[in-house]
Amino acid sequence: MGTQGDIAALVGRLLIAALFLLAALHKAWVPMAVEVVLAVRGWPTWLVWPALVFNLLAALSLILGIQVRPMALMLAAYCGITSLFHFIPSDAWQMSIFIKNWAIAGGCLVLFAHGPGRFALRP
Template sequence: MFNPNVVVKNLVQGSQSDAFISLIARVLMAYIFIMAGWGKITAYNATVGYMESMGVPGMMLPLTILVEFGGGLALLFGFQARLAALGLAGFSLITAFLFHGGAEDAINFMKNMAMTGGLLFLMLHGAGKFSMDNMLEKPSV
């Protein structure tokens, strides 16, 4: 019997395909965090004002930038990717409720929840072959 799931699995399960798809997935997950962190750096005062208007102390912005920008870069390069993915998953979940909990912002709430799921999957499976983690974890000869 024809099973499309098995067909797709057979197409992407080779080691090179797996490595390439893992890299693409990691880059796409990293992109939103790097851009968001950079936006907060370049619009620092406006971001402080927004955070404070949402009841979050502005003094939390440096930590927010570190998590977003630093965590995004860690994902991009696959460096401590499991830890970065776990931290960003927690961050995405918290910010979903703090900043996107209202009915008028449901799409961003759902986006954050979806990112949380993707990041937890990355935490579970790791950065893949094309990553700093892979290079560092290889036993030296």
Template sequence: MNTFTDAMQPSAVTTSSNTNSQDTLALVGRVLLAALFLIAGINKIGGVEGTSGYIASVGLPFPELLYWATLALEIIAPIMLIVGYKARYAAIALGVFSIAAAVFFHADFADQQQMTSFLKNFAVAGGLFFVAAFGPGRFSLDRG
């Protein structure tokens, strides 16, 4: 019996406690990430003209179709993320969406607010990719 290696092994109580903390933090993280998109999606309801006009103003094609796709993504994927159903797929979709939004709508680095929005979108994408990589945790429909 090697006391050094035995001391390095976590006890069952510590492991269980750490797992509960990690799963709780994973749930909190999913809810916080999802809230950003869900609120944005709800706020877009009924705003076809304004949002489509904004999409068209940056030169993207099919602005009305992109409006409806964005609305669906910003409402459905966050709900999936919150409940932890196919959370990895929802996180990847929202992460890619965040990067695309940064590139198409916030790439004017002469404007400090746009640069900050660009970096925030990338940071949010990073958090979402953590969910995709490590899973939603035990407190989810996917259970890890």
């Protein structure tokens, strides 16, 4: 991949990880916000807690570069599933979040395809 590609992979991993780390913190500080979204869609509100743990583990995996390929594949699926909460065609803001979730899923699929790069605990 070369040094530039490895640096790009590291920065990309860290940027995606930041999103999931902040999501985990948000779920920890304001679980009710996520519980409302789950309840409105008819999902059990207790799912906020496994989602929090998954977000945190995903962020750590990407930051450290451990098990990046399988985690990236799981994150792509997670983003696809969670995008459904934002599929509200009458709300432009929610639709932008819907599309961003699919863009993040795309970035995760690139990580799955190419791996963590050289700057990882387990390259």
